[in-house]
Amino acid sequence: MAKVVALVDRDAREGTVRRSACALLTLARRLGEPVAVCPARPDEETIGVLGRHGATEIWCPDSSAISLPGQRGPSESVTGTETDLLVAVARHLDPAAILIAATHRGQEAAARLAIRLDSGIITDAVDIRPGPIAVQRCLADSHLVESTVVRGTPIITVRPEAAVPEPSPAVPAVRTIAVEPSRTRAPRIVATPKPRAAAPALDHADIVVAGGRGLGSRAAFAVLADVAEALGAALAGSHTAAELGWIPPEARVGLTGKTVNPRLYLACGVSGSVRHRAGMQGAKTVVAIGDDPAAPIFKLAELGVVGDARAILPALLEEIRARIPIT
Structure with missing residues (x-):
């Protein structure tokens, strides 16, 4: 055989x-x-x-x-x-x-x-x-x-x-x-963002927190990262968020990025384009936060919150920390 x-x-x-x-x-x-x-x-x-x-x-x-x-x-x-x-x-x-x-x-x-x-x-x-x-x-x-x-x-x-x-x-x-090393030098990472403690791998995460263009800035994405850390979730983003440099390319979810199947997918400021949905539509539960009620992501969401994610996220983070005390 x-x-x-x-x-x-x-x-x-x-x-x-x-x-x-x-x-x-x-x-x-x-x-x-x-x-x-x-x-x-x-x-x-x-x-x-x-x-x-x-x-x-x-x-x-x-x-x-x-x-x-x-x-x-x-x-x-x-x-x-x-x-x-x-x-x-x-x-x-x-x-x-x-x-x-x-x-x-x-x-x-x-x-x-x-x-x-x-x-x-x-x-x-x-x-x-x-x-x-x-x-x-x-x-x-x-x-x-x-x-x-x-x-x-x-x-x-x-x-x-x-x-x-x-x-x-x-x-x-x-x-x-016996393993003979290749003569071709492997690439070395010169600089990389400091990883957050105990962040689960995106491919295997039970909870994924993702952001898109609607967050508006790198600073807002930092708050989203705090939300992900508080939930013990993997941080991800849309194709546009990766292009803007708000997340590393390997954290991009979509047709040209990662495919995820978490129990909970929290999408903040994500419009829900076809290529993004291709990477997350296997999620068991989708929660969407965004200011456009006609955005395609709301058609996938079990729970949708229409509003400015930049204003909602700090309040959400405070509530999560109150319910899940940091040890």
Whole structure:
């Protein structure tokens, strides 16, 4: 049976295997024998989680160091990246496909891997069928298309919440492989906004607080960030908010940004264009605040507040802090 590689993504805050990695192993079982690839040697808990979801083998570098994008330093010549590890495993196993979660980092790793292996790539799949055939959404999620790779090893990135992890117990063998670092220097982040404490990843957040052009200024967006922090939510924004520099590009929600499926989506000053709705229409509950009652976002909202978000947000923040005391 052909092997199917799934890259394991871990929660940086909790050190646990992300749900998306278990979902990838579930999808991999449809195509062949699932093989997990870990950037570092797995502990017993990780081996147990991956084994419960069908991994028959777990591959990791024969050294414990795999750097993430933007984290290379003076030791670049002796440290590999996730892409370097996947290249080594792919050349050794010749897998039927390589599956990677469609996160910001995963998309970058997949693109670099496709170049290194001279292979085709399909991004943002919502389902995978034998072939392998990748199913994608297009035109603001209104249509489904099926795609296949016709060159090299199929590389497919899958939306984190596209599949439900299903147990299939196995006893995985842990194997190591020598990783040769690429001669191409990985980009380094020179400056980045200071992250707020314990902010959840946008892809996996239960609550998302988003702002748009209607907030009017960077200062108003700072108040929105305080609201997100008070709720323990991820901060996001519209395409226009990203263009104006009020949020980083990776926090943009929409057709050309992130797709989110939170339990609560709080939209402030967001008009709700087609491309923005494509990224958040899977939210369970939508609450909208804005001064235009005809804005499309109100058609999606279970609760709409018509008014100036810049005046409403400070009062909302005060009420949230009164009900959820800061510890």
